[in-house]
Amino acid sequence: MPGKLQSEKNSKAPKPGKSSGRFTEKPGVAAPYRNPRLPVDERVEDLLARMTIGEKTDQLMQTFVGESDNPNNVGSGSFRPTIGSVVGFWHGAGPQNNFQRMAVEQSRLGIPIMWGMDVIHGQHTIFPIPLAQACSFNPELTRMGCEVAALESAPAGVNWTFAPMVDICRDPRWGRVAEGFGEDPHVGSRFAAAAVKGFQGAKFVPGRNMASCLKHFCGYGFSEGGRDYSYSDISRQTLWETVLPPFHAGVNAGAMTLMSSFNDITGTPAVINRYTLTEVLRTRWGFKGFVVSDWNAVSQLARQGFSADPKAQTRAALAAGNDMEMVDTQYLCIPELVRDGRLAVKVVNEAVRRVLRVKFRIGLFEMPYASERPLEEYALLPEYLAKAEAAAAETLVLLKNAGGVLPLAGKFKTLALLGPAAANGGCMKGTWGGLGSEARMTTIEMGLREKLPAGCRLLHARGCDFEGADRSGFAEALAAARESDAIVICLGEPGDGSGEDQSRANIRLHGAQEDLLREAAALGKPLALVLCAGRPLDLFTAEPLAPAILNAWQPGIRGGAAIADVLLGNVNPSGRLAITFPRTAGHIPTFHAQRRRSREQGFYRDMGAEPLYPFGHGLSYTTFSYGNVTLGARKIRAGRALKAKVTVTNTGLRPGKETVLWYVSDPEAGITQPELRLIGFEKIELAPGEAKEVAIRIDAWRDLSYPDCDGRRILEPGRFLLRAGTGEPAEFVLEGALRAGRLE
Secondary structure, eight states: OTTSOOOOTTOOSOOTTOOOSOOOOOTTOOOGGGOTTSOHHHHHHHHHHHOOHHHHHHHTEEEEOOTTSOTTOTTSTTOOTTOSEEESOOSOHHHHHHHHHIIIIISSSOOOOEEEEOOSSOSSSOOOOHHHHHHTTOHHHHHHHHHHHHHHHGGGTOOEEOOOBOOOOOOTTSGGGGGSOOSOHHHHHHHHHHHHHHHHOSSOOTTTOOBOEEEEETTGGGOGGGOTTOOBOOOHHHIIIIISHHHHHHHHTTOOEEEEOSSEETTEEGGGOHIIIIIIIIIITOOOSEEEEEETTTGGGTTTTSOSOHHHHHHHHHHHTOOEEESOOGGGGHHHHHHTTSSOHHHHHHHHHHHHHHHHHTTTTTSOSOOOOOGGGTSSOHHHHHHHHHHHHHHOEEEEEGGGOOOOTTSOSEEEEESTTTTOHHHHHOSSOTTOOGGGSOOHHHHHHHHOOTTOEEEEEOOSOSSSOOOTTHHHHHHHHHHSSEEEEEEEOOTTSSSTTOOOSOOSOOTTHHHHHHHHHTTOSOEEEEEEOSSOOOOTTTGGGOSEEEEOOSOOTTHHHHHHHHHHTSSOOOOOOSSOBOSSGGGOSOOTTOBOOSSTTOSOSSSOSSOSBOTTOOBOSSOEEEOOOEESOSEEETTOEEEEEEEEEEOSSSOEEEEEEEEEEOSSOSSOOBSSEEEEEEEEEEOTTOEEEEEEEEEIIIIIOEEOTTSEEEEOOEEEEEEETTSOOEEEEEESOOEEEEEO
């Protein structure tokens, strides 16, 4: 069994990929794989040649060391010192080092363990959820947040994070929409690259950085009906056009690992999908890292109707290119499969080679142990909290502001704060909040008390819960509202209301929340609704009740302070929606890059077809105007670039940030194209009255071509339209013959 010394057949000589199991080191001479001065691939081949099939098998397995494995008794439970990785260990650096010591000092070859954890939007200093980060349209905030997450994780021995999640999602019923960067592949690509660079650094430094893991490869965000773990019916056209670009961007940014997804991709489960895992990822993109399955995904092939036989599951997963299995034990049959000739040892060797390559690249052999420094030396530092607050402020999206209700500064002496999200730390922390403590979160109530002007009072009353019909708190809440000059009501979902296994058919405000909003609004006082949720909500009946709506998402450890600053006018909101708010759940899927209808009558009989709030929507306390787009030329050819620019002016009375969104439209194409396709964005800051010229360089192949169903880029001559924001489009022509590029 794995971990025992077993000799492979015909392994008399120590050739790469073979093992005699009898390697010994000369006294005083270290094996080449232990020499950090040698090239990584040379070290990998030396170590691989020394390994038995049992040791190789263990390197392809990840275990969970939980309650059954007493961290003070390192010999108990499922742990083996030759295991490749441990997932989700949170018992502290000391016990972790005990396990690692067994691997490094007591196993035959001393191969260190990789320690993986879901560090999604912070470990202790919690940043806004990724969906909120995308609404900043500032990828630097994501790079910075991921850098802080690594600095708070790596010292404690976490050298591998299962992030970023780069699944494009256009269905807010799917709970995991909170973990991704929204609906658009260009936005997703920019933020995927930023996250990878934040986690891994410009140059990987052990103890400061973590290996990133792009997930879930691929199509998980297209789960049927928004139901988690479901089938994904994705055409090859949609795969190349929408699903794959963020993963490609992450690979190009240097991501060291990927995670295959739970779902079927049009009939083939992702964990055994050779087209995506090998042909696309390895052959076309040149990915050199390794792929890990999602939790139990290999054994779950039985439920998906592939096979209940662990041997068939293992063969299919490894042959497809899924190198490591997470928590499952199906791969234990690898030695038997190799011995019986049903699995080629070269397939096993290649998977092990990929795992070892990453372990060497992250310096695990030179620095295997966790630091046992006190937490306060490297986590929750003042500069990290300041960065989290600044990030939160840029993610808040002002959806509505009828009559200029916001900002509230100078409009009240007494402010009523109502609703279940007002003093709830979970709403700030959000889903997948690492090791963050809800008690450390700055709630909205705390933020307002911190930021309120002198002489102003805050009256807080919960009113109701997130769920249930209990209205017993209404009287207190409405009494506070009557006594106040203005009302802030905080509604939405609890912190665990979105995330994995949190799909919902009903994405309206649950329980008595809308009733509380209705009765508070009936008082006729200035009222602002603050929404805290990990997804766009169905606001069809709630939206008309609130003159002002601030969408706060799940904004992190200093989220309450950032919300208070925006409500009071200390900060001008600058977030834009990276995902569409449907008018009702019946509109789903609705997103900005939809294709043209065949007839004008493509509407619903009972309501309009337009969403409640479209992609890119977001208000400010100031106003901006756009000039006409000007082009450097009216014609472009393949291999050339075209420069375009637009002048943006702050026409209001406050400083503000504006995101310039660049769209291209291809009215006539061999494969029909979205009516508008985002090709660039830039966020700028303008003082009152200031004007700034914003430019974009349009590359013909990058920005005007489109993929066919095989991933081949097609560059087609003809007329194109370029638009900045909602301004008038500028027309230009691509000249030359139709061209087909290489496969991506």
